[in-house]
Amino acid sequence: xxxxxxxxxxxxxxxxxxxxxxxxxxxxxxxxxxxxxxxxxxxxxxxxxxxxxxxxxxxxxxxxxxxxxxxxxxxxxxxxxxxxxxxxxxxxxxxxxxxxxxxxxxxxxxxxxxxxxxxxxxxxxxxxxxxxxxxxxxxxxxxxxxxxxxxxxxxxxxxxxxxxxxxxxxxxxxxxxxxxxxxxxxxxxxxxxxxxxxxxxxxxxxxxxxxxxxxxxxxxxxxxxxxxxxxxxxxxxxxxxxxxxxxxxxxxxxxxxxxxxxxxxxxxxxxxxxxxxxxxxxx
Ligand code: PAF
Numbered sequence: 001x002x003x004x005x006x007x008x009x010x011x012x013x014x015x016x017x018x019x020x021x022x023x024x025x026x027x028x029x030x031x032x033x034x035x036x037x038x039x040x041x042x043x044x045x046x047x048x049x050x051x052x053x054x055x056x057x058x059x060x061x062x063x064x065x066x067x068x069x070x071x072x073x074x075x076x077x078x079x080x081x082x083x084x085x086x087x088x089x090x091x092x093x094x095x096x097x098x099x100x101x102x103x104x105x106x107x108x109x110x111x112x113x114x115x116x117x118x119x120x121x122x123x124x125x126x127x128x129x130x131x132x133x134x135x136x137x138x139x140x141x142x143x144x145x146x147x148x149x150x151x152x153x154x155x156x157x158x159x160x161x162x163x164x165x166x167x168x169x170x171x172x173x174x175x176x177x178x179x180x181x182x183x184x185x186x187x188x189x190x191x192x193x194x195x196x197x198x199x200x201x202x203x204x205x206x207x208x209x210x211x212x213x214x215x216x217x218x219x220x221x222x223x224x225x226x227x228x229x230x231x232x233x234x235x236x237x238x239x240x241x242x243x244x245x246x247x248x249x250x251x252x253x254x255x256x257x258x259x260x261x262x263x264x265x266x267x268x269x270x271x272x273x274x275x276x277x278x279x280x281x282x283x
Contacts, residue, residue: 001082003089006096007137012224013088014051014138021048025140027131030054031189032080035179039144040084042176049087051138058094059105071192090138097133106132108162111154111252113264116276119242122157131156135165142167144168147175148186150278154252157176157213168189178277180206186277197237198271204236209279210263212244216258216281222246242267249280 004010017023024047026039043050048136061067074091082088107124112124135143145153153175160173167173179187179226184206185199194202212229216222218273230241246255262281267274 001078001086001089002076003007003091005091005093010088010090010092012135017049017051017087022141023047023049023051023138025051025053025134025138025143027053027055027134027143027145029056029070029189030207031073031075031192032077033179033187033189033191035146035148035187035261037080039082039146039176040086042174043142043144044085046144046174049143049153050085051090051140052081052086053092053134055092055097055130056088057097057126057130059098059129060123061131062122065120066190066193069193071189074140090134097130101191105129106159108155111151111158114252114254115151115243115245115247116267117151119267124152125153128155128159132159132163132165135167140167142174143226144174144176146178148178148188148276148278150175150250150265154250172278174262180225184210185272186275188275190273190275192253193271193273195271197271201237202270202275204233204238205266205268205275205277206279208232208236209266209277213264213279213281216246216262216264217283222255222257229266233266238268238270239272240269244268246281 002013006014024043026043028036040050051097056070058067081106088275107125117124122221159175183203185202212225215225226244231246233241244266246262249261258281263278265278267276
């Protein structure tokens, strides 16, 4: 695996790879876990070469968020990518990505409103901006993202449609199903922040979501089901719930009732760590 940290070297490396086949980009912020590695494996099924990026993007962190504390472990991550057969690692520093005088922001409205967009103002602008830059830098045939960040995926798809991005592959922005630990907790780089006790308690999140989905499918009204879900999280060791909402899977519009394309979205805090999860409302 080749690792590049400058745009000049990236362009050369991408041109070289392109001579022998298609490229799939997997953008990440590092601290790679099995969920990321699943993305790499799926990317390898879809394209000749996998290009991974690792960049902890300051523009998607709010002033009181965990930018400084966010785990950075490039050597360990590189070894994992190498073992997966990734061809190229793009690992720019902040000054390479946002040089002196950088002044452009990409803002996607609609799908960015609500959920994490409401709790983390500016977050999705930061995501859209860096993802558009990554697309322009790597010029991949396709890119893969985890469905744990479902709203992020919706924002990126909207941006790609709105700005006529021309990623050649038919399924150019590909969502990959959430990878879960055996107790059901969605894998996340932030799970590493949890104490052993909080990690054990955190499994109440997917369990409570499953129970809520079962109640919704049984025809129970949405508001009391969501209230019961919040109560279960607080009783199970979560300190607070940022949101527990039913939304349309594509438009991310808030739903008063299941419309057949509904998804349950939750963000909740445990031991100072904010966890998110989402599940389809289906049997
Ligand atoms: O999902 C992430 O890890 C990040 O939001 C992404 C897509 C790499 C952009 O920084």
